[in-house]
Amino acid sequence: MSDRVREAVVAEAKDVKAASQDVVNSGAYLYPLKGLIYFATHKDLWGPFISRAGRTISLGVGVTTFMFFFTYVPQLAIMAFTSGPLAALSAGLLVLTESSTITNVLSRSFLVEDALVDTFDGTLVARDQESLVAQGRQIKSRSGGRAAVARLGKTLTRPLARMRPQALLRTLIYLPLNLIPVVGTLLYIAMQGKRVGPGLHARYFQLKGWDSIKRDEWVTKNRGAYTG
Known part of the structure; x- marks a missing residue:
């Protein structure tokens, strides 16, 4: 039994090492x-985004204020046992992470969905990818020196479905990993990157006309880059 456990640990370590190398070699962590x-x-x-900035900032401030008022002290008490003298700082960072997560889910679901699509498509148009964007929306002519976003017409497809409550719940379940100093935070970031990364290309996959099989093959092949 001990040999099997040792082999399993070694195999897992090799997988983690290989995945880490893929992340580093991809350079995708520089994309943000x-x-x-x-x-x-x-x-x-x-x-x-400017047209929605006021509402989004108000939402973020409201969520963050609520979270600090109701959850900071309880989490500080827990952090006192895991982080010692750094408990106050660790609890503050954890509350900020939670607030950011909740704000992101709510804003993407109700405030900035259209802005995300327009910015994504506008960037592709600015990069001379009109033919690709035309698969999902109407494109206006260049007459009058129109900017990229101004050339975007009626949207024909809607790829960015509102984030489901399960996604928020899954994210909140992972948050306690941050209670583990350094290592726990790194694990949390890696798990979030692995899960969220491919979702950021939902629009791209749709414009390309890829089915779930083609999409999964691409994501698997580029897992390190998406995680990065």
Whole structure:
């Protein structure tokens, strides 16, 4: 039995090592930074989010205030046993993570769904991918020097379904991993990346016309990049 356990542990360690190497080699962990820079330097993409910024910020402030008022002290008490003198900081970071998660789910479900689609499609148009975007919405002509987002017409497909309550529940279930100093947080981030990463390309998969089999094959092949 001990030999089997040892073999299982070694095999799992090899899998983790291989997955970690895929994440590092992919360089995909830099994409969020590249995306922020691209967004910041292309003002024509700002419109969809500016129109919803006030409501989204209000939602975030409201959720964060509620979470700190009702959950900070109980979690601080628990953190006192796991994080010692860093309990106050750890509890604060955990509450911020929870607030961010809840705000993200609620805003994506009720406030910024259309903005996400418009920004995604607008970016593709700006990158000369009109033919791809045309598979999911109407594209206006370039007349008048229209910017990328201004050229987006009626949406023909709606890929970004509202996030289900199960997704929020699953995320909240994983949150206690943050009680484990350093290692627990890294595990939480990795599990979230593995689960959430492919979902960020839902629009791309739909525009490409891929079925579930093709999509799963692609995600499996690029699992390290999506996790990264």
